[in-house]
Amino acid sequence: MEELVKAQRDYFNSNATKPVEFRITQLQKLKGILKENTVQLNEAVFKDFGKGTFENIVTELFIIHQEIDDALKNLAKWAAVKPVETDGFNQPGESFIVPEPLGVSLIIGAWNYPLNLTLSPAVAAIAAGCTVVLKPSRQTEHCSKLMASLINNNFDPAFFTVVEGGRVETNALLEQQFDKIFFTGSVPVGKIVYQAAAKHLTPVTLELGGKSPAIVLPDADLQNAVRKLVWGKFINGGQTCIAPDYIYVHRSVETQFLQLLKDEIVRADYRIENNNYANIITVENTERLVNLIDQQKVVLGGGYDIEGRIIEPTVMTNVTWDDKIMQDEIFGPVLPVMTFEDLGNIISVIKQQAKPLALYLFTADDAATQRVLSEVSFGGGAINETIMHTANGALPFGGVGNSGTGNYHGEAGFRSFSHYKSVLKKPVSGEPDFRYPPHNDEKIAAVLSMI
Structure with missing residues (x-):
């Protein structure tokens, strides 16, 4: 696990995932793989717990494809630098916000919708420019094996990979330092994930549950x-x-x-x-x-x-x-x-x-x-x-409170795996000396007039 995370961190630090064109290419590849293997994906879900084809398409595959299509359509806008207003005190100058990927992400999926609740967060992470370690639930073993085969045989593991297994493998992953952890599951396990993340001050999205x-x-x-x-x-x-x-x-x-x-x-x-x-x-x-x-x-x-x-x-x-x-x-x-x-x-x-x-x-x-x-x-x-x-x-x-923290879907998913970097840019000349000493009565009066 340590070697895997290091390989992904090196890949991320190479800046390979930063270009929007790269992210779009990876999402298109994932969409194609899922479409080509629709029958096998439906069969895997049925083998795990008997869910029929129509319900699987509607509640699993359709949602994933919708997430991919939304990202492909809007990714350039989501990832664009966003100019914001600059206050009078910082004139002349310009201010802007730069969305940047958090880095190496761990996504722990749930068994009840083993495709949707595992791959939809991965779509958001890829769109944001992160690398992805995907951990499906062991309870849906046919889905886990198929996702591992489809992803690990088609993507560079330093960028996007599936780790199969149970509690031992999950705990080993949680010992590593990630830049983002996304977990879907029960409240008790969510608390364990949160505690593990706290050791590295890793931001976490928890999608839990409750009595609705x-x-x-x-x-x-x-x-x-x-x-x-x-x-x-x-x-x-x-x-x-x-x-x-x-x-x-x-x-x-x-x-x-x-x-x-x-x-x-x-x-x-x-x-x-x-x-x-x-x-x-x-x-x-x-x-x-x-x-x-x-x-x-x-x-x-x-x-x-x-x-x-x-x-x-x-x-x-x-x-x-x-x-x-x-x-x-x-x-x-x-x-x-x-x-x-x-x-x-x-x-x-x-x-x-x-x-x-x-x-x-x-x-x-x-x-x-x-x-x-x-x-x-x-x-x-x-x-x-x-x-x-x-x-x-x-x-x-x-969710909120005990039912979770953070959110995703669409742009919210992109935001979940991104940091919004605030930047102030000043010219090198033409700046007034207002804030610099000496601080005379005239300057004090000017400052007081601003409040």
Whole structure:
């Protein structure tokens, strides 16, 4: 690992990655490789946890290609020197900001979207002019092996390389000094990454998770809300960091909402055989999820096959914050539904929890929308929609507080791997001697007039 990082640092210090043309060429190469191997990439994801082709293209490959296309279109503008105003005290002179790559970057990907959440940050790093050490999750071994093959056989390892392995390899990487670390995963592991980075004062982006709430107000279009909530919750087998973790529905529409919820889940017929569902990633995680289900509170689903790593789409009602299901992020196809009568009360409850990565609100009431947006802190979210805010590259994606630090997507990703260098340029002649001694009364009066 030490030799690998040294090779990348030498390559970066050679200035090879600095020209915009170089970055564009590398992004075009990556795009071509991904396009040529679409079938193999889909097969790898299916082998790892049964996700169907359509869902994989929409939630994995499409997002990566969109990130590449956005960077190719806008990279010259993002990387350009930006003139800014020069204050009167520094006249004559000019001021400008120079975006520069941070350097050698480490990207640690996640298993739940093994392509998207590993390669999208790499696109941002390449666009910014960094070198990249990519560490995919070992839990999706077929994706990890394929990414290692495609990248390591097509790119100079001193510029862009994949390191496979598990905890030992990750820890060995974290012992090295990087110029940027980008991690996607759980809060406990995020803390370990943060501590390791602190030893070298390395800047870190943490994309974590949390219990993301969905709130359904009485004026919501229930049919629309249910369809989007069901899709957002059960896509990828519920293993999405921004999935609606739980729902607060107004008591006055609870009965109708629950019936529509059941009908939509039955209609969608979530099964691996239908290519619209996914296995739970491991047997251990399946057991964890099963232990969260209180069968006395299940109104739909509840069935499971631990060895087969399958849990039916499950809805629980009469849930309280004392239930096991509400103690941590669920990260699976189990949906607790709670009721409320006063919006202010549940805003207060949500604010007492760790800040969530996402929040979803279903209403036509602009005043209620503004109240939630102004009072509740969360990473990002949507009104009358779920998850789709992440598809807009113009919206920075990231958490706040316990759900993460920093963000990416589009220009935000470029910024995440860049330093913005501030520069003041002065002429060598024509400068007034105002600031230099002697400091007489006239100069003091002039300075006082400026404040």
